[in-house]
Amino acid sequence: MLELFFGSLPFLRYAFIVGLLASVAFGIIGTFVVTRRITSLAGAIAHCVLGGIGAALFFRYEYGFKWSHPLSGAIIAAVIAALVIGGVSIYARQREDTIIGAIWAVGMAVGLLFIAKTPGEVGLDKYLFGNILYVSQEDIYITLLLDVVIILPAILLFNNILGVCFDSNFSELRGVKVKFIYFTLLIMTALTIVLMVNIVGIIMVIAMLTLPAAVAGQFTRRLWSMMVLSVILSILFTSSGLLLSYNIEMPSGPTIVVIAGVCYLASIIYKKLKRAA
Amino acid sequence: MQKNNIIEIKDLDFSYENNVPVLENVNLSFRELESACIVGPNGGGKSTLLYLLLGLLKPARGSIRVFGKPPVEARPDIGYMPQYINLDQDFPICVSEVVLMGRLRDGFWGAYSRKDREVAMEAMTEMSVEHLAKRHFSELSGGQRQRVLIARALTCNPKLLLLDEPTANVDPGMQEQFYETLYELNQRMAILTVSHDLGFVSDKIDSVICVNRTVQVHPTNALDGNVITDMYGYDVNLIRHDYRCDHEHKPGGCGHA
Numbered sequence: 001m002l003e004l005f006f007g008s009l010p011f012l013r014y015a016f017i018v019g020l021l022a023s024v025a026f027g028i029i030g031t032f033v034v035t036r037r038i039t040s041l042a043g044a045i046a047h048c049v050l051g052g053i054g055a056a057l058f059f060r061y062e063y064g065f066k067w068s069h070p071l072s073g074a075i076i077a078a079v080i081a082a083l084v085i086g087g088v089s090i091y092a093r094q095r096e097d098t099i100i101g102a103i104w105a106v107g108m109a110v111g112l113l114f115i116a117k118t119p120g121e122v123g124l125d126k127y128l129f130g131n132i133l134y135v136s137q138e139d140i141y142i143t144l145l146l147d148v149v150i151i152l153p154a155i156l157l158f159n160n161i162l163g164v165c166f167d168s169n170f171s172e173l174r175g176v177k178v179k180f181i182y183f184t185l186l187i188m189t190a191l192t193i194v195l196m197v198n199i200v201g202i203i204m205v206i207a208m209l210t211l212p213a214a215v216a217g218q219f220t221r222r223l224w225s226m227m228v229l230s231v232i233l234s235i236l237f238t239s240s241g242l243l244l245s246y247n248i249e250m251p252s253g254p255t256i257v258v259i260a261g262v263c264y265l266a267s268i269i270y271k272k273l274k275r276a277a
Numbered sequence: 278m279q280k281n282n283i284i285e286i287k288d289l290d291f292s293y294e295n296n297v298p299v300l301e302n303v304n305l306s307f308r309e310l311e312s313a314c315i316v317g318p319n320g321g322g323k324s325t326l327l328y329l330l331l332g333l334l335k336p337a338r339g340s341i342r343v344f345g346k347p348p349v350e351a352r353p354d355i356g357y358m359p360q361y362i363n364l365d366q367d368f369p370i371c372v373s374e375v376v377l378m379g380r381l382r383d384g385f386w387g388a389y390s391r392k393d394r395e396v397a398m399e400a401m402t403e404m405s406v407e408h409l410a411k412r413h414f415s416e417l418s419g420g421q422r423q424r425v426l427i428a429r430a431l432t433c434n435p436k437l438l439l440l441d442e443p444t445a446n447v448d449p450g451m452q453e454q455f456y457e458t459l460y461e462l463n464q465r466m467a468i469l470t471v472s473h474d475l476g477f478v479s480d481k482i483d484s485v486i487c488v489n490r491t492v493q494v495h496p497t498n499a500l501d502g503n504v505i506t507d508m509y510g511y512d513v514n515l516i517r518h519d520y521r522c523d524h525e526h527k528p529g530g531c532g533h534a
Contacts, residue, residue, distance in 0.1 A: 035368055159387035163378050166368050170359060173331060173352050174381040174433070217369060221413040226369050 012246065014140060015132040019238035021143045022195045023212075025150045027231030029192040030213035031223065032154075032185055036165040039210055041089060041186065044100045045081045046193045046205035048107030052077020053127055053197075054114030061118045070127075071142065074197060078190035081107060086186045090179060108202075130201030130253035132242060139198065146195055150188050161185060162223055199238060200253040211260035212237060215267045237263070280308040283437055283467055284330065289339030291325060299325050303339070303492045309436065312459075312468045312481070317488035323471045326488055327439055330469075331357060343437070356435030356466070360442045361422040366415050372425050373410040376401055379432030393432075400428040404458070419446030420455070431462075438462065440470040456481055 033042050056073025059065050081103065088099045115124060126134055154161065163171035164181045172178045189209075196205045216229035241256030248255075284307035291300040299322045307313065315323050328334040329341055332348030343351035356379075379400070380393035401407040404424040409417060417425065423443055430438060443459075444452055459468060460481045470482075487493045 035365070037365075156385055157387050159377070159389060160381060161387075162370070162374070163381045166370055166375075167359065167364055167378065169333060170357065170378060170429075171381055172333070173355070173357055174379065175352070175383045176381050177383055217367070221369055222371055222374070223369050 010137075011133055011135070012242075014135050014137060015242055015252070016239060017140050018135045018143050019132060019199060019242060020235055021140065021147055022199060023234035023238055024231050025147050025192045025195055026208055026234040027212055027216075027229075028151060028154050028227050029189050030209045030234070031216070031227045031230050032161065032165060033189060033209050034213040034217060035223065035226075036185070038089075038186075038189070039206060040097065040100055041085050042189055042193060042209050043206045044085055044104035044107070045078055045186075045190050046197070046202050047104045048077050048081035049074045049193060049197055050077075050111030050127060050202055051107040051109075051114070052080075052111070054111030054118070058114040058118045061120070071194070074194045075191065077107070078194050079187055082186040082190035083183065086183050090182070126201070127197060128201050128203050129251060130197060130199050130204065132199045132238070132252045132256075133246075135198060143195060146191050150191050153184055153188060157181065157184065158224070165223075200256055204253055204257045207257040207260055208234070208237075211257075211264045215260075215264050218267045218271050233260075233263070280310060282306045283309050283344055284469075285340075285342045285345075286329075287340045289329070289336045289341060291322075291329060291334065291336050298490065300329075300488075300492070301490055305486065305492055305494065307467065307469065309467055310463065310465075311483050312463045313470075313484045313486050313494075314482050315469065315471045315486045315488055316473070319473060321489035323473070323488050324441065326492070327441060327469075327471055330439060331355065351437075353433060354436045356427075356430030356433055356438045358423070358426045358430045358438070358440045358443060360445065361419070361426055362445070368414070370414050371410070372406065372412050372414055372417070373397060373401070375414050375425055376410075376429045376432060379429040396432050396434075397428075400431040401425075403431065404428040420448060420451050423447060436466050438466050438468045440468065442472060443470055444472060 033039060052073035052075070053070045054073075055077070056068045056070050060068040085100060085103060088103075089096050092099060125131075160171065160176050160181050161184075163174075163176055164178050164185075168178050168182070171181075192209070193205050196208050200208050212230040212233040213226065215233055216226045220226040220229055237260040238256055241259045242252055244250070244259070245252040245255035284305065286303050286305040289300060289303040290298060291303075292298045303326070315326060317323050325334065329336060330343060330348055332352060341348060344354055348355075376397045377389050377393060380389055380396060381387070398407060398410075401410060404427055406421060406424045406428055409421060409425070414422065414425065423446075427438075427440065427443070430440075440459075444455060447455060459470075462468060463481075469486075482497055485495045485497055487495065
């Protein structure tokens with residue numbers, strides 16, 4: 001374990017630090033996603049991120065825009081997707097799942113088309129499946145910045161978000177701007193997803209967003225304690241997955257997700273056995 | 278003492294997106310400290326009427342005034358208890374957090390003050406749920422949850438209390454005690470309850486508002502089986518709390534209409 005911090009492999013150290021920092025956002029936002037039951041919305045946002053990444057890579061290649069970085073493309077696409085999907089889920093209740101499914105697939109397809117027209121860009125795998133070992137020192141600062149942007153509203157608006165997640169009608173009656181809170185929550189989710197793409201990739205974002213919170217939810221009774229526990233679990237999953245994948249020479253993203261999945265299964269079985277006993 | 282009207286509905290129509298009328302030509306007034314029970318078949322528009330009063334829905338035609346204001350502006354003085362069945366049963370929240378929600382407000386700093394906590398504690402004590410404060414909301418029985426949600430509604434010190442199906446899933450033995458509590462609350466606020474259960478029609482309630490696309494108001498003591506059958510369009514089980522079975526033999530009056 002100590003070799004991660006003090007070893008001679010800086011990329012492993014960076015990966016560990018990014019996993020640690022990102023886990024804070026994963027745990028907090030994951031708890032909201034699980035309790036508010038917006039997993040499919042989060043999945044659609046995640047897949048739209050590829051559209052943004054593809055567009056950014058294409059514009060940089062085609063027009064030489066230096067600022068057109070995959071990360072900025074990812075952030076812009078994620079936030080736009082969050083706003084569109086939020087609007088859909090508020091105003092088009094009846095066909096919500098269909099529209100979200102469409103956004104999910106089209107967002108990804110757009111990304112694939114842009115990347116197909118961007119010669120030299122073959123590293124699609126790192127966006128789809130993530131590779132935490134690619135992160136650089138710069139990523140640590142970006143992760144830290146996004147952490148602050150995500151966590152600050154979560155703390156300041158905690159009671160209002162809790163209210164909206166539990167009973168949005170009642171919160172509206174008490175004067176809470178429910179739509180504003182809901183969109184804030186979706187934008188925070190979108191930014192968290194961008195962080196996750198680095199670590200587990202677009203395809204497996206949902207796993208990291210839901211599994212730590214789902215395990216935590218089995219053992220906690222308050223929203224804030226569920227958050228604290230899912231942050232801890234998130235740190236455990238990412239760092240143990242990182243260590244294991246490095247040692248057995250397997251890709252890090254899937255290793256992290258499988259560990260999280262096994263723990264979730266174990267927590268369900270444990271709960272069932274305990275109830276039966 | 279002259280009692281003012283706190284609810285005034287004039288010529289109101291409402292329909293959802295499919296344009297099937299849910300409520301038609303509704304006229305209704307309701308005075309301060311009055312109590313009434315909204316009854317009617319499922320899908321008849323009871324909850325719609327409640328949502329209109331809360332400003333969560335807008336009428337297609339006609340006007341609705343609560344405390345002389347549009348419903349949205351009247352919200353601070355309205356306490357609302359939803360059906361707990363519509364809330365997420367797995368949500369990680371304890372009783373005191375649920376009750377404190379009544380003190381939510383708009384703004385960028387959502388922390389509760391000491392005063393908020395005191396008010397929440399008073400409301401829990403009034404509804405006899407203070408001993409459950411730290412319990413998980415979903416561990417509670419149906420009746421306890423309803424008491425918690427009424428406590429939440431009381432924390433804004435309402436002048437009008439709207440209760441959606443407050444006796445659903447409450448043990449019959451507990452219901453009498455529940456009516457007593459409502460009666461006490463009614464001494465300082467008007468109470469409007471929605472119920473599909475006519476057993477709720479108690480002699481403690483001033484009037485019955487029958488909602489089935491149209492709205493008719495009956496004083497509780499004028500209610501009999503014929504009125505109910507007309508309203509529902511079919512026979513229903515009816516238990517009249519103000520009836521004495523040994524004196525009354527009207528068809529449809531007591532027991533099974």
